[in-house]
Structure formats: structure tokens, C-alpha cells
Amino acid sequence: xxxxxxxxxxxxxxxxxxxxxxxxxxxxxxxxxxxxxxxxxxxxxxxxxxxxxxxxxxxxxxxxxxxxxxxxxxxxxxxxxxxxxxxxxxxxxxxxxxxxxxxxxxxxxxxxxxxxxxxxxxxxxxxxxxxxxxxxxxxxxxxxxxxxxxxxxxxxxxxxxxxxxxxxxxxxxxxxxxxxxxxxxxxxxxxxxxxxxxxxxxxxxxxxxxxxxxxx
Amino acid sequence: xxxxxxxxxxxxxxxxxxxxxxxxxxxxxxxxxxxxxxxxxxxxxxxxxxxxxxxxxxxxxxxxxxxxxxxxxxxxxxxxxxxxxxxxxxxxxxxxxxxxxxxxxxxxxxxxxxxxxxxxxxxxxxxxxxxxxxxxxxxxxxxxxxxxxxxxxxxxxxxxxxxxxxxxxxxxxxxxxxxxxxxxxxxxxxxxxxxxxxxxxxxxxxxxxxxxxxxx
Numbered sequence: 001x002x003x004x005x006x007x008x009x010x011x012x013x014x015x016x017x018x019x020x021x022x023x024x025x026x027x028x029x030x031x032x033x034x035x036x037x038x039x040x041x042x043x044x045x046x047x048x049x050x051x052x053x054x055x056x057x058x059x060x061x062x063x064x065x066x067x068x069x070x071x072x073x074x075x076x077x078x079x080x081x082x083x084x085x086x087x088x089x090x091x092x093x094x095x096x097x098x099x100x101x102x103x104x105x106x107x108x109x110x111x112x113x114x115x116x117x118x119x120x121x122x123x124x125x126x127x128x129x130x131x132x133x134x135x136x137x138x139x140x141x142x143x144x145x146x147x148x149x150x151x152x153x154x155x156x157x158x159x160x161x162x163x164x165x166x167x168x169x170x171x172x173x174x175x176x177x178x179x180x181x182x183x184x185x186x187x188x189x190x191x192x193x194x195x196x197x198x199x200x201x202x203x204x205x206x207x208x209x210x211x212x213x214x215x216x
Numbered sequence: 217x218x219x220x221x222x223x224x225x226x227x228x229x230x231x232x233x234x235x236x237x238x239x240x241x242x243x244x245x246x247x248x249x250x251x252x253x254x255x256x257x258x259x260x261x262x263x264x265x266x267x268x269x270x271x272x273x274x275x276x277x278x279x280x281x282x283x284x285x286x287x288x289x290x291x292x293x294x295x296x297x298x299x300x301x302x303x304x305x306x307x308x309x310x311x312x313x314x315x316x317x318x319x320x321x322x323x324x325x326x327x328x329x330x331x332x333x334x335x336x337x338x339x340x341x342x343x344x345x346x347x348x349x350x351x352x353x354x355x356x357x358x359x360x361x362x363x364x365x366x367x368x369x370x371x372x373x374x375x376x377x378x379x380x381x382x383x384x385x386x387x388x389x390x391x392x393x394x395x396x397x398x399x400x401x402x403x404x405x406x407x408x409x410x411x412x413x414x415x416x417x418x419x420x421x422x423x424x425x426x427x428x429x430x431x432x
Contacts, residue, residue, distance in 0.1 A: 079422060107414040178319070192408065195231035197408060198324070199295065199296075200227060200404070
């Protein structure tokens with residue numbers, strides 16, 4: 001089994017490789033090489049070669065990898081082949097969109113249920129998942145052994161929800177709220193921060209227009 | 217006016233500072249210091265001091281910043297005070313969630329309209345925004361001078377949509393699709409990649425369980 005310790009940078013590139021390997025343009029190809037992947041994704045050849053060799057030892061000089069095999073190895077490496085259960089807190093608009101998102105199973109994510117204290121949502125079902133009151137959270141997490149918690153509540157409630165999730169045994173938090181969460185050591189927070197993305201987009205436009213000398 | 221050239225790392229931290237400055241726990245405070253921000257967010261003192269001095273020259277030794285002033289300066293720096301128009305392509309579940317997300321205006325994002333070629337959505341309105349057919353895209357973008365395009369179509373259609381956006385004058389692409397987009401120089405792609413986030417979460421759990429020796 002290949003070494004599981006890769007850099008975060010490598011890990012962030014792997015889903016793009018997998019996506020390319022599964023893309024329509026490669027449907028008929030038996031083999032795929034690091035060079036092909038690098039060219040298709042506009043990345044450095046050496047970087048891709050190194051990344052892939054961390055995932056699979058089956059690459060052959062001048063031939064490359066058997067595409068289907070490499071897909072399986074990447075999926076295994078990324079944990080997409082091993083379904084992980086998750087709970088979601090906050091069944092508002094964004095929460096409902098995630099509950100209904102059909103793409104998660106292919107990445108090995110299975111949202112078991114949603115939690116929300118809004119009485120208007122009590123007993124509701126969204127995309128076949130139950131919306132439960134918050135006091136049911138610890139019991140379900142402990143009983144099923146859930147380790148991933150998704151936060152889609154407004155920013156001001158995010159820390160309190162995060163604390164409850166951790167008390168319930170959650171080890172990895174996927175945070176969609178605009179809040180900086182404080183967690184004990186050993187707990188991962190993965191931020192999906194729209195505020196940061198918008199700042200980067202806005203800054204890019206600012207720079208574009210200031211260099212073109214056409215800022216308004 | 218302070219120097220606008222800051223590192224991407226700094227830019228990524230600024231929204232969290234802003235969020236903390238506007239938080240309920242600081243409601244009564246007139247002044248705020250880099251040390252307070254650093255402590256609240258679990259960051260290094262020196263880093264926060266340097267970040268804030270890039271945004272504002274009004275910090276005073278031992279006193280810090282006037283909180284309300286620093287909020288205004290951060291908002292200006294991040295472009296949140298200057299509303300940017302955007303178009304969204306792909307009015308499926310995720311697209312509809314973004315159209316209905318009430319948090320964007322506070323970050324200076326204004327989604328003008330959505331585009332989708334699904335005839336079932338033609339003429340629909342989501343959260344008060346019209347869903348228009350794709351052939352209306354170039355005209356609207358050019359007429360209004362829209363520079364931000366949001367992609368919420370399935371991965372396999374993302375590159376074609378991206379190309380159409382760029383042809384219509386879009387300079388910054390906010391990509392929610394699981395696809396690696398190729399763009400000409402000078403165009404920014406900001407990826408909101410759930411596949412990457414899930415890989416990071418899954419990898420964290422794997423490491424947690426392998427060090428605890430309780431992997432399944």
C-alpha cells in the first residue's frame with residue numbers, strides 16, 4: 001500500500017486528476033500518463049508525476065497507468081470508496097440544498113439526518129432526510145458513530161453548534177457558516193468560506209482595473 | 217490610502233477579522249487591538265498586527281483601532297462596500313440556494329439574473345431573480361458590464377459555460393462545479409470545490425483513526 005502521508009497541496013490536486021481520468025474525453029483510453037494529466041490540467045509535469053506516484057506504484061515508464069486502476073486507487077486514497085456518515089445542522093436554504101445535492105455519494109459522503117430547532121421545520125423531510133430537533137443530536141451521533149458534522153446555521157450560532165457537535169463525538173467539521181470556529185486539538189475544521197471567496201474575486205477585479213487604468 | 221498589495225494569505229484572513237469586529241461580544245467596545253483579534257481567533261499576534269497595518273494606518277500604540285473605523289476600512293479593502301454585479305449559470309438546486317442566499321449583499325455581491333437552458337425553468341423566478349435562457353447571457357453581460365460569473369452547472373458542462381462567460385466579458389469566475397477550468401491569462405477562477413473539502417475531511421479521519429490504532 002502506498003504511503004498515506006502526502007502534503008495538503010497534493011491532496012488538493014488529486015480530485016482534479018480523478019475528475020479528468022473519469023472525463024468523457026478519456027472514455028476510450030486504456031492508459032494514461034502523468035504528462036497527459038499535466039497537459040490537460042495546465043500543471044507542471046514533475047508535480048503530477050510525484051503526486052501520482054504517492055497514490056499508485058503501478059505506473060510504468062513510457063506507458064503510464066492503466067486508467068481504470070488509477071481511478072480505483074485515487075478513489076481509495078481520497079476515501080471516496082468508503083462511505084462516511086455525516087449529520088447536518090441548520091436546515092435553511094443552504095442546508096436544504098446540501099441535503100438534496102446528489103453528488104455526495106460519489107465522494108463517499110452520506111448525510112444521515114438534519115437538525116434544526118426551528119419549530120416550523122420539525123418533522124419535515126428534505127430530499128428523503130428527516131429534520132430533527134437539536135436535542136436528538138447527541139444520541140444519534142453516539143449511536144451510529146458519526147464523525148462528520150456539517151454546519152449551515154447563521155454565523156452567530158455556528159460556535160455553539162460546533163461545540164455541541166464535538167460533545168457528540170464529531171471529529172471533522174465542515175463549516176459553511178461565516179464564522180471562525182474554535183476547536184480543541186485533533187478536530188479538523190474545513191471552512192467553505194464564501195466571504196473569503198468573494199474578497200478574492202473582488203480583489204482580482206480591483207487589480208485588473210487598476211492596471212488597466214480604467215477603475216471607476 | 218494604504219497599500220493595496222497584500223498577500224493572498226492576508227486577504228484570506230481579513231474576512232475573519234471583520235467578522236470578529238462585528239460580533240456580538242464586541243458590541244460595546246470602542247477600541248480594538250491586534251492582540252485582542254489574535255487571541256479571539258487563535259492567531260499569532262505579529263501576523264494580525266501586520267495584516268491590520270496593511271489595511272489601516274490609524275492604529276495607535278497601546279490603544280489600537282477605533283472599532284467602527286476599522287470595520288469601514290476592512291469593508292472597503294475587501295470590496296464589500298462597493299456592490300459588484302454577477303450572473304449565475306445553472307439554476308438547479310445549488311444555483312437556487314445561492315440565488316436565495318440573503319448574505320451576499322453584505323459582501324457586495326448582487327446576482328442580477330440566472331441562466332439555464334432547461335425549458336422547465338424558462339421564465340421562472342427564484343427569490344425574485346429571473347431565470348433566462350443562455351442566449352440572453354452575452355447581451356445582458358455586455359449591456360450592464362457584468363464581470364463576475366457564478367457556475368453551478370454539472371461538472372461536464374462547466375468548461376463550455378466558462379468559455380461562454382468569458383466571451384461575454386466576465387473577468388472573474390466563481391466555480392461551484394467539480395471541474396478544472398481552463399481560462400486565458402488575466403481571468404481569475406475561484407473554486408468552491410466540495411470534492412477537495414471532502415477529501416480533506418476524509419483524510420483527517422483516516423489519520424485520526426490510524427494514529428489511534430482503531431481503524432475499521
